[in-house]
Amino acid sequence: MNPDAHKIWLAPRWALAVLLAALGMLGPFSIDTYLPAFAGIAQSLDATPVQMQQTLSAYLFGFAFMNLFHGALADSFGRRPVVLTGVAVFTLASAGCALAGSIGALVFFRALQGLSAGAGIVVSRAVIRDMFPPAEAQRVMAQVTIYFGIAPAVAPIIGGFLFVHADWHSIFWFLTGVGVLLWLANFRVLPETLHSTHRQPFNARNLLRGYWQLGANPRFLLLALASGVPFNGLFLYVLSAPAFLGEHLRLAPTSFFWFFVLNIGGIMAGAWLSGRLAGKIEPRRQIRHGFVIMAAMSVVNVAANLAFPAHVSWALLPIAVFSFGWALMVPVVTLMVLDLFPERRGLASSLQAVIGSLANGVVAGVVAPLVMHSTVALALGSMLMMTVGLVAWLVLNRRWPAAVAAVAASH
Numbered sequence: 001m002n003p004d005a006h007k008i009w010l011a012p013r014w015a016l017a018v019l020l021a022a023l024g025m026l027g028p029f030s031i032d033t034y035l036p037a038f039a040g041i042a043q044s045l046d047a048t049p050v051q052m053q054q055t056l057s058a059y060l061f062g063f064a065f066m067n068l069f070h071g072a073l074a075d076s077f078g079r080r081p082v083v084l085t086g087v088a089v090f091t092l093a094s095a096g097c098a099l100a101g102s103i104g105a106l107v108f109f110r111a112l113q114g115l116s117a118g119a120g121i122v123v124s125r126a127v128i129r130d131m132f133p134p135a136e137a138q139r140v141m142a143q144v145t146i147y148f149g150i151a152p153a154v155a156p157i158i159g160g161f162l163f164v165h166a167d168w169h170s171i172f173w174f175l176t177g178v179g180v181l182l183w184l185a186n187f188r189v190l191p192e193t194l195h196s197t198h199r200q201p202f203n204a205r206n207l208l209r210g211y212w213q214l215g216a217n218p219r220f221l222l223l224a225l226a227s228g229v230p231f232n233g234l235f236l237y238v239l240s241a242p243a244f245l246g247e248h249l250r251l252a253p254t255s256f257f258w259f260f261v262l263n264i265g266g267i268m269a270g271a272w273l274s275g276r277l278a279g280k281i282e283p284r285r286q287i288r289h290g291f292v293i294m295a296a297m298s299v300v301n302v303a304a305n306l307a308f309p310a311h312v313s314w315a316l317l318p319i320a321v322f323s324f325g326w327a328l329m330v331p332v333v334t335l336m337v338l339d340l341f342p343e344r345r346g347l348a349s350s351l352q353a354v355i356g357s358l359a360n361g362v363v364a365g366v367v368a369p370l371v372m373h374s375t376v377a378l379a380l381g382s383m384l385m386m387t388v389g390l391v392a393w394l395v396l397n398r399r400w401p402a403a404v405a406a407v408a409a410s411h
Contacts, residue, residue: 002198005131008191013132017140019190020127021147022182023083023120026090030059030117030175031360032155032238037168044168047103053365055103055110060361062114064354070122071350072210076202079123079130079346080192086119087186091179098172113175118353120182125349129338130193135279141331142275146268154264156241157257198343210347220340220348221355222396226287227333228356230294230389232363233382234263234323239364240372248375249312258312262320270327283332284397290329291390297322298383302376310375322382333393359385 002008009016034041042052074082093116096109128140162170200206214220237244237259245251245259270290277286301318308314337352338345363385371377 002130002193002195004195005193008193009131011189013136013140014143016127016131017143018147019185020124020140021144023087023124023186024144025147025151026087026117026120026178026182027063027357028151029155029178030090030094030113031056031364032151033159033162033175034168034171035239036156036160037163037171040163041106041168045100045103045106051103051107054107057361057365058107058111059114059117060357060364062111063118064114064357064361066115067118067122067350067353067357068211069350070119070353071126071344071346071348072200072207073202073346074123074126074194075198075200075210075344075346078192078194078199079127080186080190082119083123083186083190084183086116086123087179087183089116090119091176091183094172094175094179098169098176118357122349122353123346125334125338125352126345127193129335129342129345130195134335134339137335138278138283138331139275141335142271142278142327145271145274145327145331150264150267154260156238157260160256194346200344210344211351214341214344214348214351217340219396219400220337220351222392223333223337223340224352224355225392226389226396227330227337228352228389229359229392230291230326230386231330231356232359232367232385233294233298234319234326235360236363236368236371236378236381236385237319238263239368240378243372244375244378248310249315251312259316259319262316263323266320266323267327270324271331274328274331283336286332287329287393290325290327291386291393293325293328294322294386295390297325298379298386301379302383305376305379315375319382322386 038052041047041055042049070082070086090113093109093112096112097106100106100109124144125141128137128144131137132140158174159171162174200210241256241259245256251258274286297318301322304314304318334352338348341348363381367381367384371381
């Protein structure tokens with residue numbers, strides 16, 4: 001934690017949480033806002049479905065690749081310059097997407113968006129731990145999760161509205177405007193939270209040493225899996241929303257918002273409770289409660305889809321409760337990841353984001369196309385994502401109970 005934290009941010013805690021959440025929302029907004037316009041973009045640019053998929057894959061691979069470096073840069077040069085540079089490049093890339101006249105140009109600028117968008121989510125996590133002691137950091141992380149959870153649900157609604165009432169170009173002009181406003185807000189109010197004594201030298205040897213220190217540490221990898229992969233149990237349904245809601249549940253596009261409202265509500269309620277429990281119960285208990293809820297809802301979801309034809313009267317509820325369980329546990333696990341190596345929080349946040357974004361890429365490019373044809377397959381795919389995180393957490397607790405207890409005790 002920065003020893004001068006109490007001097008460099010004098011505004012209310014929630015204001016910093018809103019600013020950091022907005023940074024974290026750039027990633028999911030860039031993915032989900034343009035999904036409703038896929039068909040329209042393909043028709044306008046005379047692109048095939050495979051080429052349109054490349055606009056998503058290019059973004060996800062760019063996002064995953066550059067996340068390897070955002071945190072290391074932030075540990076060496078400071079949080080503020082990395083944020084401002086990342087948002088500036090994202091803004092220019094969004095304008096490039098809006099002006100793209102061919103599918104090749106759109107793929108290029110989507111890759112540039114991916115390379116820059118990760119700076120927000122990576123650095124915002126490190127800023128939280130720079131500024132707050134453990135219990136307070138959990139409350140702020142929970143607030144950020146509340147706002148962050150809104151993005152994947154609201155973004156397709158905004159994108160669909162803009163596409164219907166304007167055209168697909170307006171979606172990327174909207175993202176350009178978001179980038180401009182976010183850059184100005186951070187330029188004006190975001191302080192430099194990395195203390196001068198905590199800066200890491202920026203050279204290849206130190207960078208490789210940091211990657212090896214974290215990447216070869218099984219506790220870090222298991223915590224990163226436990227925090228990053230279960231989100232895909234929900235993200236799978238978001239990516240499959242047109243098929244799940246329109247084809248299987250036979251909802252009109254104007255009724256899709258119920259799915260998003262329920263999941264936003266679940267995430268907000270879970271994150272709110274996570275913040276309320278900070279410092280009141282043992283962090284490991286809170287994580288266990290989150291996984292129990294997600295596991296129970298996964299079993300209920302699979303069983304219900306096997307036993308009954310999918311119907312809107314019940315099919316949305318297990319997913320919303322699953323979202324509640326995820327939001328209850330993820331702020332705690334994320335802080336445990338950052339506190340394994342306090343001197344390299346930026347790098348830890350980077351590698352954590354890489355694992356999550358790689359999981360997102362696999363779900364978007366492989367899992368979703370394979371399972372979206374069936375509600376049973378969707379439920380099983382969601383359970384699989386949750387199970388990866390659950391197994392990682394159980395193995396961690398079984399093999400290194402003392403180490404997990406020590407990190408948890410620091411909270």
